[in-house]
Amino acid sequence: MNKTVICPGSFDPVTLGHLDIIKRASKMFGKVYIAVLVNSSKTPSFSIEERIELLSDAVKGLDNVEIVSFEGLLAEYCRQHGVDAIVKGLRAVSDFDYEFQMAMANKKINPELETIFLTADSDSMYLSSSMVREIGSMGGDISNFVPECVHDRIVKKLKKN
Numbered sequence: 001m002n003k004t005v006i007c008p009g010s011f012d013p014v015t016l017g018h019l020d021i022i023k024r025a026s027k028m029f030g031k032v033y034i035a036v037l038v039n040s041s042k043t044p045s046f047s048i049e050e051r052i053e054l055l056s057d058a059v060k061g062l063d064n065v066e067i068v069s070f071e072g073l074l075a076e077y078c079r080q081h082g083v084d085a086i087v088k089g090l091r092a093v094s095d096f097d098y099e100f101q102m103a104m105a106n107k108k109i110n111p112e113l114e115t116i117f118l119t120a121d122s123d124s125m126y127l128s129s130s131m132v133r134e135i136g137s138m139g140g141d142i143s144n145f146v147p148e149c150v151h152d153r154i155v156k157k158l159k160k161n
């Protein structure tokens with residue numbers, strides 16, 4: 001489909017769940033932006049630069065994927081950059097209310113903008129970045145949760161925190 005979509009998030013850090021959604025979006029759409037953003041309600045463990053670096057390695061080889069980062073409203077960025085839709089993963093019913101609210105708000109700001117939800121794959125249903133941070137910072141094994149190529153860097157950083 002010759003559409004441009006955007007996968008926004010904190011990616012603090014990138015997980016296999018994020019990568020699953022990004023890979024599937026890159027097969028379905030012509031161009032996929034990954035937007036590494038500040039979620040004002042969260043205190044990140046990884047800097048924006050670190051998150052971008054990890055993501056860049058994780059998505060190597062996906063030629064239609066580009067990583068961006070910006071301040072300001074997502075819906076405005078989409079208007080300015082010709083983005084047709086936001087793509088997000090839905091893990092469980094518990095994600096729905098929050099995601100629905102964000103989708104409505106984004107559509108109010110930019111009525112042309114759609115939000116498309118992909119169901120998370122069964123291995124990622126329970127996965128989140130905060131879970132990875134917690135297990136990693138306590139010395140637990142996170143190899144089933146994060147892309148192999150960035151595993152060691154994530155482990156090293158989480159041990160330091």
Ligand code: COA
Nearest residue numbers: 008009010017018037039073074089102105127128129130
């Ligand atoms: N696999 C694994 N984890 C997943 C996942 C998947 N498929 N889908 C979501 N998650 C997890 C993430 O890891 C993250 O976990 P955490 O809370 O433990 O860190 C969480 O679900 C999603 O949080 P986040 O990445 O912060 O994204 P969000 O859905 O809360 O949206 C922004 C945050 C940055 C996209 C949003 O705040 C935004 O658009 N900001 C820009 C300013 C703006 O326009 N504001 C108005 C919004 S209406």
